[in-house]
Amino acid sequence: RESQVELREHIDSLATGEPNPGVTPAPLRGGAHGAHPTPSPELCRINEDQKVALDLDPYVKKLLNARRRVVLVNNILQNAQERLRRLNHSVAKETVRRRAMLEAGGYQGK
Numbered sequence: 001r002e003s004q005v006e007l008r009e010h011i012d013s014l015a016t017g018e019p020n021p022g023v024t025p026a027p028l029r030g031g032a033h034g035a036h037p038t039p040s041p042e043l044c045r046i047n048e049d050q051k052v053a054l055d056l057d058p059y060v061k062k063l064l065n066a067r068r069r070v071v072l073v074n075n076i077l078q079n080a081q082e083r084l085r086r087l088n089h090s091v092a093k094e095t096v097r098r099r100a101m102l103e104a105g106g107y108q109g110k
Contacts, residue, residue, distance in 0.1 A: 011043050
């Protein structure tokens, strides 16, 4: 069985049409003499199909849109958290003030 490097070299040599002297074609090495002796058109097609580069632009746009939405939600949450912090501080101040008034008023009434 041929190694992957030898197979890659054989496929590349078939794709370019240049014989590679260091690589024996698979049908001769495997002993299947009646099979396809030169399957170059099919191997060339497979080789070309594997070389097709992915178009990453749609994926990049989706990621940028997702990032924009995450930043927007993060800003909304930070603003809500700041408002809650200020409200909590105001409630705590008012509670202390009312407690002081009740204690002061309770001592006066007794």
